[in-house]
Amino acid sequence: MDKMNLTMLTDFYELTMANGYLQNGLKDKIAYFDMFFRKVPDNGGFAIMAGVEQLIQYLKNLSFDDEDIEYLQSKKLFSEEFLLYLKDFKFSCDVWAVPEGTPIFPNEPVITVSGPVIEAQFIETMVLLTINHQSLIATKSNRIVRAAQGRDVMEFGSRRAQGYDGAIYGARAAYIGGCVGTACTIAERDFDIPVIGTMAHSWIQMFSTELEAFRAYAMVYPENCTFLVDTYNVLKSGIPNAIKVFNEEIVPRGFRPKGIRIDSGDITYLSKEARRMLDEAGFQDCRIVASNSLDEFIIRDILMQGAQVDLFGVGERLITSKSEPVFGGVYKLVAVEKNGEIVPKIKLSENVGKITNPGFKNTWRLFDKETGKAIADVLTTNEETIDENKPYELFDPEYTWKRKTVTNFYAKRLLTKIFDKGTCVYESPKLKVIKSYCKEQIDTLWDEVKRFENPHKYYVDLSKPLWEMKERLLQEYSVK
Amino acid sequence: MDKMNLTMLTDFYELTMANGYLQNGLKDKIAYFDMFFRKVPDNGGFAIMAGVEQLIQYLKNLSFDDEDIEYLQSKKLFSEEFLLYLKDFKFSCDVWAVPEGTPIFPNEPVITVSGPVIEAQFIETMVLLTINHQSLIATKSNRIVRAAQGRDVMEFGSRRAQGYDGAIYGARAAYIGGCVGTACTIAERDFDIPVIGTMAHSWIQMFSTELEAFRAYAMVYPENCTFLVDTYNVLKSGIPNAIKVFNEEIVPRGFRPKGIRIDSGDITYLSKEARRMLDEAGFQDCRIVASNSLDEFIIRDILMQGAQVDLFGVGERLITSKSEPVFGGVYKLVAVEKNGEIVPKIKLSENVGKITNPGFKNTWRLFDKETGKAIADVLTTNEETIDENKPYELFDPEYTWKRKTVTNFYAKRLLTKIFDKGTCVYESPKLKVIKSYCKEQIDTLWDEVKRFENPHKYYVDLSKPLWEMKERLLQEYSVK
Known part of the structure; x- marks a missing residue:
């Protein structure tokens, strides 16, 4: 997977x-492109940047x-000239990216590319x-993980993914978003x-009885006993048989974890009953795994109803982001160089x-020094810097009378250079590091932004110089 | 892509x-598995089988x-024994598949595998x-193509696909379903x-004016002129500029095809106006291409409103099957061999x-000899054959009093052997052949089955012996 010539x-x-x-004759004309998106999937309050490592691999092998x-x-x-050009093609652009795991918002550049058009x-x-x-x-993974309120979520969706890479890179992205792991073997390798x-279920069916099937499994994996209990009847057969085998000598007494998995029926009811039966049998720490068409809404609802689930296995609704399976990122020309000057372009x-935000830009995130919380993102022209030592006035780019002055803040540039004239200058952090960075960054968002429905709209504002540039271009290009 | 070790x-x-x-000690135990699905996506009346060629590649390289x-x-x-077993692993199963392009229905096996468990x-x-x-x-592709009522549909979705294979094999599947082509270059290669x-749009923006951009394009591709007309204003700028360039010497007079593409705004209104303007300018055969968040419902609606579109470019809603992005196929144990006898299993x-249909089975499709239309599918045990020379009584497996006797029919087995003891015995037809086979087979379905909403439910029945076997197993396994 290292070499990827796509x-x-x-x-x-x-x-x-x-x-x-x-x-x-435009071969050497320098152009600037931004990737950005317009709407958070599922009407959420924020998205999470992912895929930069694979983008780097692609660009390295181009x-x-x-x-x-x-x-x-x-x-x-x-x-013929073009085919010769391709034969000797060498990628020579500058590329900036928002690091993986960062919360991102509509209309701000998450990738910027500049170089020969x-x-x-x-x-x-x-x-x-x-x-x-x-x-x-x-x-999507992060939504589901947040719904689980600290309980573990595993990605179980390979069989329903949209193609092989959908499964493999989907497992990767789900892990960044907060899943503790996956069922997809190649993703661990x-x-x-x-x-x-x-x-x-087929394991159970291969033996004459469910009891025999559990026992046969326990013989081979005495320390990895999570029994699937819904092949025949969860409460009348599955749980009693599981308890029987947990009580036999095969499973080392006191060994953890033990578990049972429920894959059908009403998870709230069945998990409560299962918990009671397991507790009464002395297996208070036997984990209950649930895995039937789950998503953030069902998980939230069954937990509100007191479902006793320790680990959620989430399949198709995670690996395809079923409720909204498209992330609508676009890639737009924002500037060209003319006689060494960067000329902004608008669509x-x-x-x-x-309508696009024109020009070669920077994205800044302002954090409150006291609370550590993110206040707003500001797009500026590339020449601007934001001085943390002075009050900074934010204003809504649409309703410009909406203003707010922030003080006692620090400002972080979101875009990091990953290619310099075609050479990779960035090393992707280890996946575990990306994952914890993601969690940390989401903690800087107010709860209001994290609501599943009707979240507070996080501010993505334009600096005054950028806003003025945009207004000027709108005047200039609009067809009368 | 020939070698695929996944x-x-x-x-x-x-x-x-x-x-x-x-x-x-179950290594050599022979088991039978069926893949089937339970529900047609988008509540449609039928699905289309695809992916067999890639499955074959996978199994060959396993x-x-x-x-x-x-x-x-x-x-x-x-x-240690298992790791040694894997080192010498050689796939030795029998595999049957419904050929690609065949309409398929819920609860019938589309793949059957038998061999060492x-x-x-x-x-x-x-x-x-x-x-x-x-x-x-x-x-999904077939739904969209049918909505277009004979107009061409192209797959334009790579950028929104769920991963690289999602784009590549998605383009392949879209073509089987009826798209005339794709924007995905690797899919042609x-x-x-x-x-x-x-x-x-960036092409237009790279030049000082839209007119200049069209002209520059026409100079390079005088015989491939489809101008994107919505960068500034479709009717006030895009179409007039396109006509101007069509009228210049650059584009060979009388050369076909010429075209314009509209990628935003109200397609119905804009395409009608565009058509009128192009016709008046003498370009009656300039094709109008539309490509903005289309799917079968929007295409149906705008055509009803008289939209003048010759070719639809369909992106994200096709390549992810956005309205229902999961095909819920499952793979279930249906039988095991015991002392040389095939013992059916049920879940x-x-x-x-x-609840699964047990046993090693066959799927038959009965066609009316007179009309050529498909009457029903029948699942039988593997030993049965359906005699075309005798009347055959169908009955609903749930409401068994619903009966129908068919005469003057022919019966076709849907499952074809693709692997015999691990050796591939089937050669995938060329993609073009699969595509036309698909169209031909869909023509055997009644229009009632093809409705987008609330289609007639096509019969998938069980033979009497299979129905009796299932009833017996239900009695035997149900937990009292």
């Missing part, structure tokens, strides 16, 4: 445009091999595909994400929400 | 069970390499992942799916709909 996983128009730029060139040649659409344009499809997918799953798994739209 | 892309419990079976074994050894959970169980995750993903997208693409559930 160069031809690109929308065809990236190639027609590339050849077009070359033919129009090259056109003979097979690619031959294929393109066969299209009889591209100039052919290159900066060409990578669009893979930038979006990579960041959209993993950010989607990390964001390659990313060191803790993996668990014990038995399916208009009849839909006001689709 | 052996460790498996739920971890497949491995714990495998080692458990070995330790319990082996545990040193890295896999080392990793498993490091878990300190598996016996360790092997037949182990492949569960990849069987489901592969078939679930591609069947999901093929099914590797699967020969027609690819198209011209320009993004009970408090949820009646989750």
Whole structure:
């Protein structure tokens, strides 16, 4: 998985445009692109950045091999000059990214790319595909993990993922978002994400009786006994048989963890009854695992009803972000260089929400020095800095009379340089580090922003110079 | 992409069970598993089988390499004997599959596997992942294509796919379902799916004016002119500029196709106006392409309103099957061999709909000889055949008094053998052939089954012997 040449996983128009730029003498024209998104999935208050490590791998391996060139040649659409250019292609852009695990908000750049327009344009499809997918799953995972209120959540969705990478990188993103592990074996081998798994219904069915099946499992894994108890009847058969085997000599007395898993029926009722039966039998610390079509809403509801679940196994609704399976990141031209000067560009739209923030920018997050909480994000032009020693006036870019002056804050730049003229200058942290950074950063958000429904809208404001630049361009480009 | 060793892309419990079976002396026990699904996505009347070719590739390459074994050894959970077994692992099962492109219905086996239980169980995750993903997208693609009523539909979703394979195999499945092509370049290189693409908004923005941008494009691709007309204003700027350039010497007079693409705003209104303007300018055959958050419902509605669109580019709502992004196929043990005899197995559930159809089975599709239309599917035990020369009595497995006798029919077995004792005995047809087979087979369904909402429920019945076997097992296994 180290080497990943997905160069031809690109929308065809990236190639027609590339050849077009070359033919129009724009090969060395420097362009600036931003990736940003417009709406948090599930109407949540924030999303979580993920996928930067895979984006880096892609950019490091970006090259056109003979097979690619031959294929393109066969299209009889591209100039000989262009095919030669691709043969010697070397990525030379600057790239900035918001680090993985960072909470991110609509309309702020999460990736910025600058460099020769052919290159900066060409990578669009893979930038979006990579960041959209993993950010989607990390964001959903975090919702589910927060619903579980400190109980463990495992990712169980490989069989329902949208393709192989959907399962593998989905498990990675779910771990960043807060899952404690996965059922996807390859994700432990390659990313060191803790993996668990014990038995399916078929294991039970392979033996003459459920009791015999549990016993056979306990013989092989005396220290890894989580029995699936719903093949025949949870309360009349599964739990009594599990207790019987827990009481036999096979399972070392006092050994932890022991567990049972319920995969169907009413989890609230069954888990309460199961808890009572296990407690009465002296297995107060036998963990109850539940795993049937769960998501953040069902988990929240059954916990409110007193469900006795210690670990949630979440499958299809996590690995596909079922309730909203698209992270709508876009990649837009924001500036070009002309005679060494950076000229901002804007894209208009009849839909006001689709108008872009122009220019080469920085994103800053302001934190309250006293509480440590995030106050707002501010987009500025690239030349600006925010002076922490002076009061800073925020204003709403739409309702400009809404103003707020912040003091006693510190400001953090969100975008980190990951490529400098095509050379990678950033080392991805270990996944565990990303995961705890994510938790830490989410702790800087107010609870109001974390509500599942109708969360408080976190401020993403424009600096005065950026706002003025945007207004000027709107005047200039709008068709009368 | 020929070699695909995704052996460790498996739920971890497949491995714990495998080692458990070995330790319990069940290594050579022959088991039978069915993959089937319970509900058509989007409440549709049928789904489309897809992914068999990739499943074959996976099974052909199934082996545990040193890295896999080392990793498993490091878990300190598996016996030495098991690790040695994996080192010499050779897939030896029989596998049957419903051919790609076939309409499929709930509760009928679409894959059947028989062989040593360790092997037949182990492949569960990849069987489901592969078939679930591609069947999901093929099914959605077909809905969208049917909504377009003969107009072309292209798959444009790579950037919003759930991972790289989601984009690549999604493009493949979308093509099977009826899309005429894709924007995903690698899908043409590797699967020969027609690819198209011209320009993004950034192309327009790279030039001083829209007119200049169109002209620059036409200079390079005089015979591939589809202009994106909504960067500034479709009717006041985009269309007039497109017409201007179409009228210039650059674009060969009379050359087809020419086109314009609208990617925002109200497609119905804009496309009608665009059509009028293009017609008046003498470009009656300039194609109008639309591509903004489309799906089967929006396409149906805007066509009802008279939208003048010739080609639909469909992105995120197709490539993720956004309205229902999960194809819920499951893989269940249905029989084991005991002293050379096939003993059927059943899985009970408090949820009646989750009870499995037991035994080693066949699926038959009965067609009316006169109309060529599909009448019903019938599951039988493997020993049965359906005699086309005699009247055949169908009955509802739930409401057994509902009966219907069919005559003048022919019966087709749906499951085809693809592996015989581990050797592949099936050659996947070319993708184009699968695509036209799919169209042909869908034509055998009554229109009532094809409704988007509340379709007629196609019959999937059990033969009398199979129904009696199931009743017997229900009696035997239900916990009193």
